[in-house]
Amino acid sequence: MHIPDGFLDAKTAIATGMFSITGLGTALRRAERHVQSRKIPLIGLAAAFIFVAQMLNFPVASGTSGHLLGATLAAVLLGPSAAIIVMSSVLIVQALIFADGGILALGANIFNMAIVATLCGYGIYKILQIFFRGEQGRLVAVGFASWCATVIASVFCAGELAWSGTALWGTAFPAMAGVHMLTGLGEATITMLVIAAISKTRPELLEDNDQAVPANGRSTAFVYVALIVIGLLLLVAPHASPLPDGLEQVASSLGFEHKATEAPILPSPIKDYQLPGIPSAGTATIVAGVIGALAVFALSFLFARVLARRQKSAVHPSSPPNRQ
Amino acid sequence: MRHDFLDRYSRLDSPIHRLPTTAKLLSTLCVISATVTLHFTHAWFFIIVAGVLLILSALTTIPWRFLFGRLMVLEPFALGIAVMALFQENGVFVFLSILTKSTLCLFTVILLSNTAPFAEILLSLKRFGVPKLLITILALMYRYLFVLIDETERLNRARSSRTFSNSPIRKWHTMASLIGQLFVRSTERAERIYAAMSARGWK
Amino acid sequence: MNPAIEIRGLQFRYPDGKEALRGISFTIADGECVGLVGPNGSGKSTLLLHLNGLLPESLPKDPNVVVYGRALNKENAAEIRRDVGLLFQDPDDQLFCPTVYEDVAFGPEQFGLDKEKVKAVVTKALETTSLLGHEHRSPHHLSSGEKRRVCLAGVLACEPRVLALDEPTSNLDPRGKRNLIQTLKSIPATKIIATHDLEMVVELCSRTIVLDQGTIIADGPTHQLLGDEKLMLAHGLEKPHILRHVHPH
Numbered sequence: 001m002h003i004p005d006g007f008l009d010a011k012t013a014i015a016t017g018m019f020s021i022t023g024l025g026t027a028l029r030r031a032e033r034h035v036q037s038r039k040i041p042l043i044g045l046a047a048a049f050i051f052v053a054q055m056l057n058f059p060v061a062s063g064t065s066g067h068l069l070g071a072t073l074a075a076v077l078l079g080p081s082a083a084i085i086v087m088s089s090v091l092i093v094q095a096l097i098f099a100d101g102g103i104l105a106l107g108a109n110i111f112n113m114a115i116v117a118t119l120c121g122y123g124i125y126k127i128l129q130i131f132f133r134g135e136q137g138r139l140v141a142v143g144f145a146s147w148c149a150t151v152i153a154s155v156f157c158a159g160e161l162a163w164s165g166t167a168l169w170g171t172a173f174p175a176m177a178g179v180h181m182l183t184g185l186g187e188a189t190i191t192m193l194v195i196a197a198i199s200k201t202r203p204e205l206l207e208d209n210d211q212a213v214p215a216n217g218r219s220t221a222f223v224y225v226a227l228i229v230i231g232l233l234l235l236v237a238p239h240a241s242p243l244p245d246g247l248e249q250v251a252s253s254l255g256f257e258h259k260a261t262e263a264p265i266l267p268s269p270i271k272d273y274q275l276p277g278i279p280s281a282g283t284a285t286i287v288a289g290v291i292g293a294l295a296v297f298a299l300s301f302l303f304a305r306v307l308a309r310r311q312k313s314a315v316h317p318s319s320p321p322n323r324q
Numbered sequence: 325m326r327h328d329f330l331d332r333y334s335r336l337d338s339p340i341h342r343l344p345t346t347a348k349l350l351s352t353l354c355v356i357s358a359t360v361t362l363h364f365t366h367a368w369f370f371i372i373v374a375g376v377l378l379i380l381s382a383l384t385t386i387p388w389r390f391l392f393g394r395l396m397v398l399e400p401f402a403l404g405i406a407v408m409a410l411f412q413e414n415g416v417f418v419f420l421s422i423l424t425k426s427t428l429c430l431f432t433v434i435l436l437s438n439t440a441p442f443a444e445i446l447l448s449l450k451r452f453g454v455p456k457l458l459i460t461i462l463a464l465m466y467r468y469l470f471v472l473i474d475e476t477e478r479l480n481r482a483r484s485s486r487t488f489s490n491s492p493i494r495k496w497h498t499m500a501s502l503i504g505q506l507f508v509r510s511t512e513r514a515e516r517i518y519a520a521m522s523a524r525g526w527k
Numbered sequence: 528m529n530p531a532i533e534i535r536g537l538q539f540r541y542p543d544g545k546e547a548l549r550g551i552s553f554t555i556a557d558g559e560c561v562g563l564v565g566p567n568g569s570g571k572s573t574l575l576l577h578l579n580g581l582l583p584e585s586l587p588k589d590p591n592v593v594v595y596g597r598a599l600n601k602e603n604a605a606e607i608r609r610d611v612g613l614l615f616q617d618p619d620d621q622l623f624c625p626t627v628y629e630d631v632a633f634g635p636e637q638f639g640l641d642k643e644k645v646k647a648v649v650t651k652a653l654e655t656t657s658l659l660g661h662e663h664r665s666p667h668h669l670s671s672g673e674k675r676r677v678c679l680a681g682v683l684a685c686e687p688r689v690l691a692l693d694e695p696t697s698n699l700d701p702r703g704k705r706n707l708i709q710t711l712k713s714i715p716a717t718k719i720i721a722t723h724d725l726e727m728v729v730e731l732c733s734r735t736i737v738l739d740q741g742t743i744i745a746d747g748p749t750h751q752l753l754g755d756e757k758l759m760l761a762h763g764l765e766k767p768h769i770l771r772h773v774h775p776h
Contacts, residue, residue: 038515048471103353
């Protein structure tokens with residue numbers, strides 16, 4: 001989901017840049033005020049850890065492999081503010097040293113992957129934890145939250161590409177959301193496996209009171225929520241118009257013209273595409289999203305049960321081996 | 325997972341390497357900003373930028389194979405997203421415009437990262453007013469990246485020598501467990517680093 | 528003249544309940560070089576961490592550690608750290624700055640020295656450890672011997688009166704070991720060296736303390752203790768080859 005330079009226009013880059021500076025700045029201010037100095041090396045090392053974890057290959061189908069994003073993982077392990085700092089640091093180093101993700105696009109990338117993904121993942125995780133407790137409950141929450149976080153971040157990404165005129169919302173939204181509903185499965189699986197592994201060896205690391213930057217802060221929470229809402233309004237909502245030609249209408253009413261004003265040099269291969277029986281690809285994506293969410297939740301539940309059961313048999317070696 | 329490529333060429337001795345890092349950072353930003361905002365119909369600009377980049381690359385004495393190798397690794401991602409641009413009015417024009425711009429920007433950053441050591445980039449950022457806490461974290465992160473990569477390689481090797489199946493399910497379990505182990509070790513190492521920092525007066 | 532280090536009845540128990548030190552007492556004179564030996568788990572590293580106040584995490588009111596006449600407590604712990612330089616076992620834990628120069632300068636900068644003084648102190652430390660010219664190198668490009676030397680330089684730059692070293696020759700090749708021993712010989716500070724390298728102890732330390740399961744088993748002249756085969760074997764050690772042909776008198 002790293003957007004390279006050249007894909008976003010100036011207004012999008014500046015707007016997302018401001019969101020990122022606000023979000024990261026808030027997280028840093030919170031850390032400066034509340035973090036004990038003994039936790040600072042931990043945050044630095046956690047950033048290195050996420051970076052390395054992202055490099056690892058998870059084989060999917062012949063030749064391709066998936067990778068972990070780690071935003072939700074970081075949020076669960078370190079708390080939301082520390083996680084924002086960690087993910088932002090990873091993205092900054094990736095942009096500056098690896099050219100993975102543009103430099104002017106850093107604003108958008110940090111907003112999508114370090115702020116939106118982290119906060120949504122954390123928020124959904126916390127909400128689910130209210131209803132699902134215990135070892136199994138935590139795994140379900142973590143799995144579902146990381147899937148959602150991945151998909152939501154990709155929707156914001158699509159919104160940014162559409163707002164820049166790089167791609168139509170009708171193309172970007174189904175493509176990004178669709179792809180990430182699949183990659184999100186990997187994210188959920190890996191995150192659940194990692195949390196299960198850690199709780200087997202060092203469960204105390206998963207306790208809330210061990211967070212690097214204490215999570216409770218009303219003004220901080222307010223800023224975070226506000227950022228997401230404003231982002232939604234600016235980047236996503238304009239495209240979600242129910243009218244069939246919604247995008248063109250909104251675009252012209254807001255004064256955003258097509259970038260190329262001369263006659264097309266070459267005819268474009270496909271102008272609009274319709275799926276049979278469904279009004280537009282956008283609606284189809286939303287339907288798929290809802291079904292997907294339910295499916296992922298169910299799968300997380302089942303997987304969590306398997307993992308939790310395996311853990312129990314490992315903790316009590318004297319009990320008869322679990323036949324699976 | 326070889327990591328020496330990360331910093332192999334950033335301390336060579338060439339006229340470009342010798343330029344101050346701040347200048348390189350600022351000019352990178354200028355080139356990228358101009359490239360991104362200028363309309364693609366001004367083809368002459370992009371040709372000049374490409375030419376200048378090639379001349380600068382030659383001056384850096386970094387092997388061409390390395391520079392273009394880095395470019396080839398990153399192109400597919402840009403391509404993947406750029407393909408979406410085709411599906412609109414004037415799609416091919418937009419597609420070509422984006423691809424050209426992003427390639428030029430990519431190459432500029434590749435030059436920057438290979439002619440300026442990261443430690444110096446951090447110093448420049450500090451001078452520009454980036455918050456001190458973030459600089460500290462970026463510095464620690466960069467420093468321990470290599471340590472963690474080595475540690476991961478060792479853990480991986482130890483696992484592989486006791487793994488006799490190729491099933492992807494096993495692989496996922498192994499990788500996830502490795503990540504878990506890496507996190508636990510990182511927290512323990514962080515404690516020791518804190519002790520070492522305190523021992524030399526850090527508060 | 529105040530003794531450099533005085534330990535009186537030091538006890539320490541880890542948070543998980545494991546007892547690490549059970550009533551340790553000894554005194555080290557200014558300028559002495561003392562070897563601290565014992566099997567794995569005997570408490571050597573733990574003891575060193577007490578010398579500059581890193582352990583226990585909350586310093587007690589009744590001080591068990593006295594450094595140059597000053598009892599170690601919460602208020603003066605930071606200051607005493609200038610006097611006691613601790614070299615940790617894993618150089619990667621201690622080398623946390625982006626370049627050699629920055630890392631060696633870390634201590635002096637933390638203590639508030641001005642730029643000129645920092646440069647002077649760093650240069651001297653790099654000279655002692657034969658690292659002049661390496662100021663701009665990044666830690667991940669260094670060999671493990673070089674990393675060790677940078678860590679030592681970083682500690683020396685703080686100009687401590689006591690050097691506490693934890694396994695300084697571990698993971699070094701013979702040349703690296705030789706260089707380190709030569710360097711340590713040239714440093715006049717009081718030294719306490721926790722190590723498995725008994726040959727080095729014979730070469731550097733006139734006095735040795737044998738630790739086992741958190742208690743001091745023996746404390747005396749190196750040749751006498753390390754030459755006592757029965758004593759060595761009883762505590763998970765062995766008589767070093769240098770002393771093979773020496774019999775305790």
